Amino acid sequence: MQQVSETDTSAQQPSPADAQLDSWRAFLRSHAHVTRQLERELIAEHGMGLAEYDVLVQLAAVPDRQLRMSDLAERLLLSRSGATRLIDRLEAAGQVERVSCESDRRGQWATLTPAGVERLRAAWPTHLRGIREHFLSRIPPGEREHLRRSLERLLP
Amino acid sequence: MQQVSETDTSAQQPSPADAQLDSWRAFLRSHAHVTRQLERELIAEHGMGLAEYDVLVQLAAVPDRQLRMSDLAERLLLSRSGATRLIDRLEAAGQVERVSCESDRRGQWATLTPAGVERLRAAWPTHLRGIREHFLSRIPPGEREHLRRSLERLLP
DNA sequence: GCAATATGATTGTCTCAGCAACAATGTCAG
DNA sequence: CTGACATTGTTGCTGAGACAATCATATTGC
Secondary structure: OOOOOOOOOOOOOOOOOOOOHHHHHHHHHHHHHHHHHHHHHHHHHHOOOHHHHHHHHHHHOOOOOEEEHHHHHHHOOOOHHHHHHHHHHHHHOOOEEEEEOOOOOOOEEEEEOHHHHHHHHHHHHHHHHHHHHHOHHHOOHHHHHHHHHHHHOOOO | OOOOOOOOOOOOOOOOOOOOHHHHHHHHHHHHHHHHHHHHHHHHHHOOOHHHHHHHHHHHOOOOOEEEHHHHHHHOOOOHHHHHHHHHHHHHOOOEEEEEOOOOOOOEEEEEOHHHHHHHHHHHHHHHHHHHHHOHHHOOHHHHHHHHHHHHOOOO
16 A cells, blocks of 8 residues: 555644544554554564465455456556566465466466465465454444445445 | 555355455455545646655644654654655755754754645645545545544554 | 763665556457 | 557566664763
């Protein structure tokens, strides 16, 4: 996530809008805080960043454990070149393989290897625990649905 | 913000936890989407990223329009070295100045120049409009308080 | 008063993401 | 069929942040 933090209208205005912005500030700060925790834990316990983890998850979640590079990039919220380098690394580590697409010779499939499956299997409890600890457990169950609906309104 | 996107437990598990994670996914996606919009608009209209904008805001919001480098770094949710480079850029652009601290000769004050104030004055309507358009206007007023409280629970 | 330690800021180096340009391939109008 | 255009993935370049090491200065303990 890009580095984003505060926002404020103060400066020279008395800013009647300031109070409204509290929710915006909370949004930014909470996101920065939670994702940092998760990344820290994932690196500490598995030497893997959220980006790499996300690739494994995306591939594991899909029928043949493979995705076209562009499709993957989109799901990762990453540029195509970003996906290329990321897969370069994971391929070097043996967790993903590139397989040429037969029906479209421009294309490559990024496919999860058994080693990649294993890596994900080892890492996901850490991540899931992190999400529970730093996110779910702090939002009372009754509010989660409400929170989700609020946040989804922000999507296109 | 670092690139963060999806999360999923699927893979080989039937994942009873999946439904709970919807709120988590919404959190990630909404943040990515909104901050990208804001950054895009700020760059398009003022050639300035969120990081730079944030510096101006932080300095403008404070008594003498100046902050110690370390203090600034903390408010920006950035490393100290990150703040150094960021201020390097803004100083080169004439919007911030470094002033030695008299009471502690190790320290530097990052101070907003009149040009910086002007720059902020020009940019903040864009940013505030963006926040209204992409965030506030999508969360009904009655829900904002609730959302803020939920999100603040995630903070330390 | 002086050595040891802590702190503020900067710098070097590494990593990683985006953009623009490119080659290879696919698609489609005529 | 063919030539214009689009798409896929990769690459070189550049920008930007994190970390560790360093430098200068403050503070603390003796």
